Amino acid sequence: MPAFPQSTVLGYPRIGPRRELKRALESYWDGRATRDELEAAGAAIRASTWRRLAELGLEGLPSNTFSLYDQVLDTAVLLGAVPERYREAADPYFAMARGADGLAPLRMTKWFDTNYHYIVPEIGPETAFKLDAAKPLGEVREARALGYETRPVVVGPVTFLLLSADPEAALARLDDVLACYEELLGALAAEGVAWVQLDEPALVADRTPAELAAVRTAYERLGNVAARPGLFVASYFGHLGEALPVLAATPVEAVGVDLVRGGADGLAALAGKTVVAGVVSGRDVWRTSPSRAARALAAVREHADQVTVSTSCSLLHVPYDVTAEPGLDPALRGRLAFAEQKVSEVVALSRTAPPVQDGGEDARAHRAGAADVSVGAGRSAYEVRARAQAERLKLPLLPVTTIGSFPQTGELRAARAGVAAGTLDAEEYESRVRAEVERVIRLQERLGLDVLVHGEPERNDMVQYFAEHLEGFAVTANGWVQSYGSRCTRPPILHGDVSRPEPITVRWAAYAGSLTDRPVKGMLTGPVTIVAWSFVRDDLPLRDVVRQVADAVREEVRDLEAAGVPIIQVDEPALRELLPLRRSAQAGYLEWAVAAYRRATSGAGDRTQIHTHLCYSNADQILAAIDGLDADVTTIESARSGARILDAVGSFGRGLGPGVYDIHSPRVPDAAEVEGLLRRTLAVLPAGRVWVNPDCGLKTRTYEEVEASLANVVAAAAGLRAELSR
Numbered sequence: 114m115p116a117f118p119q120s121t122v123l124g125y126p127r128i129g130p131r132r133e134l135k136r137a138l139e140s141y142w143d144g145r146a147t148r149d150e151l152e153a154a155g156a157a158i159r160a161s162t163w164r165r166l167a168e169l170g171l172e173g174l175p176s177n178t179f180s181l182y183d184q185v186l187d188t189a190v191l192l193g194a195v196p197e198r199y200r201e202a203a204d205p206y207f208a209m210a211r212g213a214d215g216l217a218p219l220r221m222t223k224w225f226d227t228n229y230h231y232i233v234p235e236i237g238p239e240t241a242f243k244l245d246a247a248k249p250l251g252e253v254r255e256a257r258a259l260g261y262e263t264r265p266v267v268v269g270p271v272t273f274l275l276l277s278a279d280p281e282a283a284l285a286r287l288d289d290v291l292a293c294y295e296e297l298l299g300a301l302a303a304e305g306v307a308w309v310q311l312d313e314p315a316l317v318a319d320r321t322p323a324e325l326a327a328v329r330t331a332y333e334r335l336g337n338v339a340a341r342p343g344l345f346v347a348s349y350f351g352h353l354g355e356a357l358p359v360l361a362a363t364p365v366e367a368v369g370v371d372l373v374r375g376g377a378d379g380l381a382a383l384a385g386k387t388v389v390a391g392v393v394s395g396r397d398v399w400r401t402s403p404s405r406a407a408r409a410l411a412a413v414r415e416h417a418d419q420v421t422v423s424t425s426c427s428l429l430h431v432p433y434d435v436t437a438e439p440g441l442d443p444a445l446r447g448r449l450a451f452a453e454q455k456v457s458e459v460v461a462l463s464r465t466a467p468p469v470q471d472g473g474e475d476a477r478a479h480r481a482g483a484a485d486v487s488v489g490a491g492r493s494a495y496e497v498r499a500r501a502q503a504e505r506l507k508l509p510l511l512p513v514t515t516i517g518s519f520p521q522t523g524e525l526r527a528a529r530a531g532v533a534a535g536t537l538d539a540e541e542y543e544s545r546v547r548a549e550v551e552r553v554i555r556l557q558e559r560l561g562l563d564v565l566v567h568g569e570p571e572r573n574d575m576v577q578y579f580a581e582h583l584e585g586f587a588v589t590a591n592g593w594v595q596s597y598g599s600r601c602t603r604p605p606i607l608h609g610d611v612s613r614p615e616p617i618t619v620r621w622a623a624y625a626g627s628l629t630d631r632p633v634k635g636m637l638t639g640p641v642t643i644v645a646w647s648f649v650r651d652d653l654p655l656r657d658v659v660r661q662v663a664d665a666v667r668e669e670v671r672d673l674e675a676a677g678v679p680i681i682q683v684d685e686p687a688l689r690e691l692l693p694l695r696r697s698a699q700a701g702y703l704e705w706a707v708a709a710y711r712r713a714t715s716g717a718g719d720r721t722q723i724h725t726h727l728c729y730s731n732a733d734q735i736l737a738a739i740d741g742l743d744a745d746v747t748t749i750e751s752a753r754s755g756a757r758i759l760d761a762v763g764s765f766g767r768g769l770g771p772g773v774y775d776i777h778s779p780r781v782p783d784a785a786e787v788e789g790l791l792r793r794t795l796a797v798l799p800a801g802r803v804w805v806n807p808d809c810g811l812k813t814r815t816y817e818e819v820e821a822s823l824a825n826v827v828a829a830a831a832g833l834r835a836e837l838s839r
């Protein structure tokens with residue numbers, strides 16, 4: 114077996130430095146480009162990635178890290194795990210990813226604790242596994258034609274099965290899946306591939322004995338394939354824990370460990386194997402401290418003879434290149450490393466063994482968070498507040514509301530771009546936004562909603578908008594990171610102490626309120642979500658950073674209240690996302706996260722109704738924490754996931770709006786369908802606490818879809834309301 118290269122990365126961004134893939138995908142989906150044109154765009158991105166990595170001096174180049182949509186979906190296709198109903202679609206791959214006429218897409222959920230979303234495989238007794246290795250083999254050949262030998266990267270069998278919709282049923286298919294992987298190894302060996310990378314991030318979370326046994330079985334079996342490439346099992350996002358000795362006892366030749374999050378404990382077990390040491394973080398945008406990395410490498414070298422320098426995870430989660438950000442303050446820019454810069458760091462660390470210094474530059478301020486996040490004692494118990502709010506708001510039973518955003522029109526986005534480019538003056542932009550607010554208010558009045566919103570037309574994004582208005586944040590011009598498929602976000606960079614120089618949303622909320630007699634909600638993004646969807650300074654404990662943001666939100670809540678806004682919604686869709694992967698750390702996190710939320714909202718008086726919103730949440734997992742947020746009303750995704758959440762909410766003690774309209778699809782639900790969902794909600798919650806709303810914001814939908822859907826939602830609520838008051 115050839116030695117593992119001295120330097121590598123576990124994966125690389127693939128959307129293109131100027132989001133070329135996004136454009137190619139959207140053209141193809143709209144019918145403006147052919148499949149061949151889409152493939153050509155992909156090939157160009159792959160070629161320039163390999164060329165760039167080689168130019169930067171990286172030795173071990175990965176392949177098959179490119180994807181037209183998602184690497185988990187690619188793995189399902191690799192294994193033939195395409196559910197029957199998609200097989201006849203014109204394009205089964207994109208039908209699974211995005212749906213096709215009459216076919217709902219597969220579920221999508223967050224990739225561990227990142228903001229990347231993968232497509233959830235459906236594996237059951239009926240799945241007919243059959244290897245289709247065209248993609249990994251194709252990429253190996255494509256790279257070879259360009260002069261590069263590569264290491265194909267594939268999601269490993271255990272992680273693949275554990276990430277599927279029903280992990281237990283999936284794990285029962287381990288043997289059949291392993292047969293496919295065995296065949297894949299044979300095919301790669303026949304192709305002359307020296308190493309293959311099998312990603313097993315699921316091993317850094319708590320695993321049952323049965324799951325650990327599956328790890329043992331899998332890598333014993335794959336290790337015993339006669340003709341195969343070297344096996345490199347990559348873990349990331351934390352420490353392998355109990356899975357480490359299990360993997361160590363199998364014949365795999367190389368193991369990847371995340372030394373940024375995980376530490377070097379237990380690595381002695383890997384003696385005799387190559388350790389691929391993830392010392393350059395793939396989860397942040399900061400330059401690596403050479404001395405810190407050198408210390409981590411030294412700790413590994415104590416136990417392993419073969420050590421490769423690598424990133425802690427794929428670089429998929431960071432933008433391409435800091436030099437594409439000439440607008441950033443040079444002092445900040447000097448602290449930053451995006452994918453290109455991180456590759457250079459890996460290469461430099463692999464070539465030199467910098468002297469190990471003590472303490473010094475990165476004696477980081479990881480002090481225990483400055484203790485108690487106090488909860489403002491302003492608000493009375495829920496029952497008292499509920500009475501005060503009922504008196505003020507006079508809402509009907511089953512009040513209908515939305516989550517905040519209304520469709521973001523192309524004109525508005527173009528207008529914002531115009532302001533940025535200096536071709537549209539700020540006043541003109543302002544008046545267009547006001548016109549949009551008025552349109553949204555009139556629409557809601559006409560449709561008969563009970564609690565209105567202003568529609569968020571002034572926001573490019575629910576986090577970036579606040580980052581742009583707070584001190585301590587910087588925003589990038591090209592720092593795009595893939596969220597799912599063609600969707601990217603540009604996470605702001607939280608680099609210093611956070612403060613709010615002046616009110617941010619108050620004038621919009623006040624303007625919207627002045628247009629109507631119905632209550633209008635003020636809309637804010639919560640502190641955990643602002644931090645979760647930003648790149649965050651690493652010289653302060655996260656909880657302290659979140660608390661600073663909470664204080665800024667608290668000031669905004671106070672000003673909204675003072676401006677007479679009767680309802681304030683503070684969204685926390687990312688509450689679950691920051692949940693530590695290990696159970697032992699979860700309670701501690703939830704405690705400070707919930708405390709930060711209450712710090713942000715508890716300055717409001719009893720008569721001000723606080724709403725919160727969560728989406729994409731397996732909320733049942735953290736229902737107790739949601740309860741701890743103490744919001745008067747919680748709106749949550751439900752329709753999209755078949756209303757499963759309803760089984761868990763019976764004991765929920767405050768207002769709750771399980772979504773009745775799945776906004777992820779263009780489908781318009783009819784009134785009967787909405788009514789059905791509402792009846793199910795009414796079966797588990799007292800009518801007086803039920804709210805009626807979509808799953809999430811409407812910004813990705815069209816006005817046509819939204820009008821039709823909301824009309825049906827209002828009709829269903831009205832029908833039930835009449836029935837209840839008989």
Ligand code: MET
Nearest residue numbers: 516517518684686810811
């Ligand atoms: C991802 S949650 C979105 C909440 C936000 N208020 C919206 O309606 O768009």
Ligand SMILES: [Zn+2]
Nearest residue numbers: 686728809810
């Ligand atoms: Zn949402």
